[in-house]
Amino acid sequence: MKEGPDIAQIGSLIGDPARANMLTALTGGKALTATELAGTAGITLQTASSHLSKLEVGGLITQRKQGRHRYFTLADDDVGLIIEGLMGFAAYRGFTRHRTGPKDPALRKARVCYNHLAGDYGVRLLDSLVAEEAIAGVGDKLALTQFGTSKMTALGIDLPALAKLRRPVCRTCLDWSERRSHLSGSLGQALLTLFLDKGWAKREPDSRAIRFTGTGEKEFLKLFPLPAQSPIERRHEHAVEA
Amino acid sequence: MKEGPDIAQIGSLIGDPARANMLTALTGGKALTATELAGTAGITLQTASSHLSKLEVGGLITQRKQGRHRYFTLADDDVGLIIEGLMGFAAYRGFTRHRTGPKDPALRKARVCYNHLAGDYGVRLLDSLVAEEAIAGVGDKLALTQFGTSKMTALGIDLPALAKLRRPVCRTCLDWSERRSHLSGSLGQALLTLFLDKGWAKREPDSRAIRFTGTGEKEFLKLFPLPAQSPIERRHEHAVEA
DNA sequence: TTCATACTTCGATGCTAACCGAAGCATCGA
DNA sequence: TCGATGCTTCGGTTAGCATCGAAGTATGAA
Structure with missing residues (x-):
């Protein structure tokens, strides 16, 4: 409606407590698995999976497959x-x-x-x-x-x-x-x-x-x-x- | 649940499109009335009023009463x-x-x-x-x-x-x-x-x-x-x- | 092959919050 | 005092989304 970039998308991504906890955990720098992130956020694995995919398409995190684990990290210095x-x-x-x-x-x-x-x-x-x-x-x-x-x-x-x-x-x-x-x-x-x-x-x-x-x-x-x-x-x- | 400050509150405040539009408008620096902000956000006055009170208790904006108008501005340089x-x-x-x-x-x-x-x-x-x-x-x-x-x-x-x-x-x-x-x-x-x-x-x-x-x-x-x-x-x- | 682990997808549920109509309150001008 | 304007509050509706159970897929180990 107005000119300029869209803040609301990023805001709503960060705005959910579960996702905010995951992001905060990832600010630690370590690559974490979905299970670990689910634990820190206090939610089940299914919910965590949904959140993680949203964060990924939003460009805030990236994942690396390794064996049967998926390691998630912040996408970028900018996100940190x-x-x-x-x-x-x-x-x-x-x-x-x-x-x-x-x-x-x-x-x-x-x-x-x-x-x-x-x-x-x-x-x-x-x-x-x-x-x-x-x-x-x-x-x-x-x-x-x-x-x-x-x-x-x-x-x-x-x-x-x-x-x-x-x-x-x-x-x-x-x-x-x-x-x-x-x-x-x-x-x-x-x-x-x-x-x-x-x-x-x-x-x-x-x-x-x-x-x-x-x-x-x-x-x-x-x-x-x-x-x-x-x-x-x-x-x-x-x-x-x- | 974890240590540290809570990002999610601010995130969710910014995460709503209507509120994000209002905040973006206020970044212009001018003090705006509730009616003006409702217009830029494309919502009715009642809804805008609700959003503005949330932004205010969240510490992102402040209001100044002047006659029968209420002028809203960003709370602070930090918010900008x-x-x-x-x-x-x-x-x-x-x-x-x-x-x-x-x-x-x-x-x-x-x-x-x-x-x-x-x-x-x-x-x-x-x-x-x-x-x-x-x-x-x-x-x-x-x-x-x-x-x-x-x-x-x-x-x-x-x-x-x-x-x-x-x-x-x-x-x-x-x-x-x-x-x-x-x-x-x-x-x-x-x-x-x-x-x-x-x-x-x-x-x-x-x-x-x-x-x-x-x-x-x-x-x-x-x-x-x-x-x-x-x-x-x-x-x-x-x-x-x- | 079989089982276990790690994770995703689907479907259903339930809660929250955005939204607006209507009514109420406050201020201003006449 | 009366009407007009600016805004808030209340109530009810609706829509979106977070959540989890259950089932499905992929990788690794035995």
Whole structure:
């Protein structure tokens, strides 16, 4: 009726509680089976199957057949960004119908956001890279500086390979617990993979939380130090916790 | 059932086509009456009233009584950001159920995004300010430099007054037609107001489009020139038009 | 071949919510 | 005071969709 794109389709896809729970679970980054997703959403397998096919034709998720399992993942970085953005909005408005459990502090410290690091440590990572001028840019236009390029290469990250992908290398993603940006994009993904590979951190089994080991935490903080003072003064916003 | 905020509530609010149309209309920035919103959504006044009360308790809109009219606006900058974000996503995925009309080129050139300038000119504005280093920062952490502060003051913008508001002064907002950031926040709002006050541009009556006058366009381009080369190379993404 | 697991499709049910007609309330102008 | 306008509330209808039981398909294991 009016000009412009159609928001309502995506809205209604996210609007169903069962589907919202599935999407939230998939924001953890792991590929999950239909049975697992049915469990997290608290519905039977038949209902889950119906929901999953709707999400797929809606372009929010994709599936990969493997044996007799079907693994579902978010379709895309963009979907993760949208979900995380809505979570931030909801948290800020106090839309926390599901009472937050004891895992909350761990989640707030470090967690997976689709495929990259989020939470306090995720924000800290980007802050540090910006402060030491490894990354520069404005808004969603971020890029590695020369110093940043050599730092990443020294860490063993194959930047030319990342550049060949069709996804942006550096990107920001709004952190719903910190209400500030953290690093997304293929570099964000590569860094999280690096931390896990090096054994600095491990994923909690049934949660989005990431637990750093003692030495891993030391190494991380040494590699990504925080400046004495933030380069740009910024008022502190704290999400309202209900 | 799970940890974290509840996306589904907002999703279902946006998920109804009538409500989505109302929200899209309100993204134009004007305060609209219930009757007007009913018209744009194509429903009766009774139904519209029901929808509007749901949107209000959901925290997406607010109303102001004035005489026997009730004027509705988006509650907040955040709501505008969410809506624009979803529009970008929907446009990119080709979710354009409402066929785009002939107004489209004008909309793409310059339009209102809740309360600030969007479209080609909106993106250009931020690009220019960044290129001449009037604004610096990363992600959502933007701030005026010393040069930027004096430039804005020279334009007649009362920065101390803006700083006193509880909203951020500088902020980025994802442009759904350009798929890049433009300037939001109270400064973005102040600049758009300035352009309109100076007579450089006028709002189209029943659209989000903004039409620059001949001299207004000249002044705008002179005041916010584009650099010869973009400071950071960035791949061009063009939204899929269906 | 037979059984088990993983998932989809079909069909029926039941609930929710969008919708509108009619009536009620509030504000404004005369 | 009276009528007109703008909007809300109530009641009843209808339509859509989430849900699950039952049956069907595909893959893997024994």
